[in-house]
Amino acid sequence: MIEILDKNSAKNTKTFLLNTKNTTYAFTVLESGHLAHLFYGAKCDFGLDGVKATEGINKYLAGNTISYSSEYSNIGLEDLALEVSTIGKGDIREPQICLTNIDGSTSNDFIYHDYELINGYSSNGYRHLTCMPEAFSGDEQLIIKLKDSQRNIYLELVYTVFEDTDCITRRVRIINKEETFIDINRALSLCLDLPSKNLSMMTFTGAWTREMNVNELKVTQNKIVNSSFTGTSSNRNNPLVILKRKETSDFYGEAYGFNIIYSGNHYSCAQANGYGKARFVMGINPENFDFRIEHDEIFETPEVVMTFAKNGLNNLSQNFHEFIRNHIVRRTWAKKVRPVLLNSWEACYFKFNETKLLNMAKKAKDLGVELFVMDDGWFGNRDNDTCSLGDWDVNLKKLPNGLKGLADKINELGLEFGIWVEPEMVNVDSNLYREHPDWAIQIPGINHSEGRNQRILNLTMEEVRDYLVARIFDMLSSANIKYVKWDMNRIFTDYYGINLTRQKEMAHRYVLGLYDIMRRIVEEFPDVLFEGCASGGNRFDLGILSFMPQIWASDNTDAWCRAKIQTGYSYGYSTSVIAAHISASPNHQTLRNTLQESRFNVAAFGMLGLEVNLSDLNDDQIQLLKEQIAIYKKYRDVIFDGDYYRLSNGEETEFGNCVYEWICVSKDKTRALAFTMQDKAVANQPNAWLRVTGLDDNKKYHFFNMSNKYEIKHFGDLINTVSPIHIKPDSAMHRVIGKLKKMDGEVEDMVVAGSLLNNCGIRLHQNYAGTGYDGDVRFYQDFASRLFFIEEVVDNEND
Known part of the structure; x- marks a missing residue:
């Protein structure tokens, strides 16, 4: 949990270690009184030796940099990893706090004053936000108290640890003890300095009906800004931000995730300095922001949530998902599955x-x-x-x-x-x-x-x-x-x-x-x-x-668009908070025709609803919808509370089409729901494979799909290759035959080991490739998709 190490009690130079189940966050008080960030990453045994190994104060300043003071002439704030940053004293990077003091100056110098450690969320000493929502049920809270070296202005840095979800929240309280007002020009909740080597920033941008597109930019000395000025958190720039190493993927590598518990104008910025450090800040957008606090008044910033994962972006996403389920969503519906x-x-x-x-x-x-x-x-x-x-x-x-x-x-x-x-x-x-x-x-x-x-x-x-x-x-x-x-x-x-x-x-x-x-x-x-x-x-x-x-999640209910949108949300938001609906075809936003199967399959990975005029559906569509809703109800607890993985996140394959693949696995690993979808069919590409993750290697599973039937009209003029008379496509006769005769879809049905599904994958029925079709061939055209159901098989003889 939270440890406090005394380096030298005479000088009050302490080190603070914030430990979660799998991460360590460390910072220390320098002799100058500044808070220096030491480490954020995978859990490690830090101790005082770790402090000495990571503190990294240079003996001599680099040329053209500013010495903090004559007493500490070797300290230059431009090249320190700081826990809080302001204007002045030589730190020329992106500031966290900017004030206009009563004399009109904007320089401040906040020095360590004291700390308070609070065990347990219900403690009387817990610093609760008064006017904004905050995460609940934190395990421990650390308040670092700082004072301006020349003025009666105080900062409190509030850290709350959520051990099981590997999350830590941070926020700031600005306390005015001056005799008159001060103006707050910028009050960000988080300042974090990290090694900048191979660091990239992921953001999620878009517009109305085009939310949550994934972007990635390398962090350099140029600023990368993700912000909103719409009065809302915005579909243009969602507040979710991820910093990742160059080699990091969904399944491998280190990543840092950040989000803010706030619904208005937000601001995030990443920037490297010239000495191998990157700074990331997040909080209320300072654009058109200027807040005055009088004597004895306090200004509070919203909480920023941060998490670290060493095993890829799926690991990071699952941290956020559990945090939302256990520490954000509350009241009656927090643990209750939602109605269709x-x-x-x-x-x-x-x-x-x-x-x-x-x-x-x-x-x-x-x-x-x-x-x-x-x-x-x-x-x-x-x-x-x-x-x-x-x-x-x-x-x-x-x-x-x-x-x-x-x-x-x-x-x-x-x-x-x-x-x-x-x-x-x-x-x-x-x-x-x-x-x-x-x-x-x-x-x-x-x-x-x-x-x-x-x-x-x-x-x-x-x-x-x-x-x-x-x-x-x-x-x-x-x-x-x-x-x-x-x-x-x-x-x-x-x-x-x-x-x-x-x-x-x-x-x-x-x-x-x-x-x-x-x-x-x-x-x-x-x-x-x-x-x-x-x-x-x-x-x-x-x-x-x-x-x-x-x-x-979006006014766009087109299945292919939603697959992309919901993938974007999945990086930071659990499926249990994403409302997703089945709508009509052609779709009202894109005019795209999509099979009902795909429209359901995408919407099933969220809180399911319908957005369609049922009177416009034929008997077959109604029956299929009834079966789909029954299937969803059977598995919605897995979608609501299961562990979600991105298997493929829409990237282009070697054949030129794009594929999304997801899976949700129940916490006890007895059931799972897997999904795959493509944007366009590829000619002469019969092979189809699926490899999943998250199952128990030592369990056996029944792997199967929902059997479908397809209308002959989808095969167009091909009907004439088997018909004794010529049938004009979309003619009355074609429609009559279509009602009487349906083409069977493929049936996947096997019992295999979890280790095979996790580590090898399985060969699915071949895709239609122009050389023949029957019930053993996948009807898998543009924007086709499949759901696969995975259930543990219990060997009764061994029970």
Whole structure:
């Protein structure tokens, strides 16, 4: 856990070792009082000998560098691995803390003052965040207290250790003991200096419907920045960041992972110096940020989560997954598998009434769906997206019996009932805006930039927060509502609140206001399943997950796009928090036609839902969907809580196509669900192999797939190679034959050793390659996929 070594008690030069199950994090106090980082990596026996071996203070400074002071003339901050960094005193790298002091200067010099060690999360001395979510159930907490050498300004560096998940959180408290105010220009939560050799930075970027694309850049003396300025954590740049060695892959090598428990503008930067060290910082975006604290006030930064893995990126991802499951997601749904749902949005958009919704719900119940969700369009005059946001009064033309009447009828069918809301927004064409235009974020007298015909309510105002909480309380109390989809469909543009005198505090105060609202609501309704959404993945972050146990990953439900998106999320987020739906084909975002098999297979690696008009499906599609939902229910606990591995992450094969392969293995290694998908079929490539990981080498497993049948229409004109008469493709006769005759898909069914599946892999049935097709050949065309089920076989004779 946390060890403290005294190097020389007379000079108060201590070393702090933060140990998790598999990692060690070490830093020391130099004689100058600065905190020098020593090591972060695989667990090791450090001791005082380790301190001497890693401290690394040069006897002479390099040319053109700055000596910290005459007393410590050989110390140059530019070439020290520091635990905290500021402007001034010679450290010219990316700073962590930037203050404007009362004399207008921006130089600060924080020196070690004291420490406090707290055992156990429930201790009275535990430093809890007051206005933001934090990870819970930490094992130990270390507070390092520093003081500016010339001013009455204090820093507390707060470290919390989560031993079993190999995670450590870090944050900062700035305490003003000056006689007057200070202005905080930058307050990042983390500063970490590491050896820069062969170090790369992975980020996850995108846009609406194109979230979580993986990028990798080598860390050099040029800055690499990952940040958002949308007012949200953003789909443009998710806050998840990974630093990895050049040779690191999913299965091999060292990697460091970072994420922030925050839902607003974030900032990360990696940069090497000229002496073989790399600095990484993370926290609130300093762009357009300036926060004033008066005498005796404290400013707290959000928590940053960091983890280290020596056995590749899958190892790193699993650390994050367990951390989210055990220390972020809370309340009723933290350990409870989620219901299969049907959402009305893509089925009918704004065009619905109670009768139409009930017909959808009846069909859904017959399929095995457990929760029916009514999306946008149920309130005010909401027949399109130009009006009524903010009013939240039921549209009695669509729902003559109100929310309660609909919910009761849904419940009578045996389904739970859920609803869509977008509380943070207001339309100009709404009663709320007409009554309270000053509640919107907008600059008086200046034309406002619109997004989706709506504006953002000013959550820094207490009366706005109270109004929203009261309306949502009323709504959730009015009917048996068990699920809420909380949406946010525009980003910030003009940061301004008429109630604020310091407008550069707006973005952060908004996030604090949002957390206040969410906390009050989820604590009042702990049994309601809340799902976060912000145009899909525009606010997919650990802050939202602290209140809402799952997030809609993307408005893009195309199976191939989702395979890529969900792979991106998997680097830092568990499958248990990713909401994924089966939608129509052609897809509404890409117009791509994809087999129902693939649409289900991808969505099965998340919290499953449907986003399709069931009335448009034929009998075969309905039956297949019913079977798929039953299969999902059988394995959803594995998806919810199992160990996830990326086997192939979309890279191009030697044949020019791209392949995704995943597996989730139950904790006891008795069951697993494996997935494979390609983007395009390759001519004359019959061979298909699958090698998995994570199973028990010493167990035997039944390996099988879900048998499918395929319509003859997929084979086009090939039907005429066996037909005694010519059949025109897509003709009436072709369609009749297609209904009567289905082509059998291949059946994989074998019992093999776990060691074979893990270390060798197995040959699957051959792919169709143009020379023949029957039930022993895989129908594996563009965007085809397969699920494979793996179950332990118990030898009864040996029991």
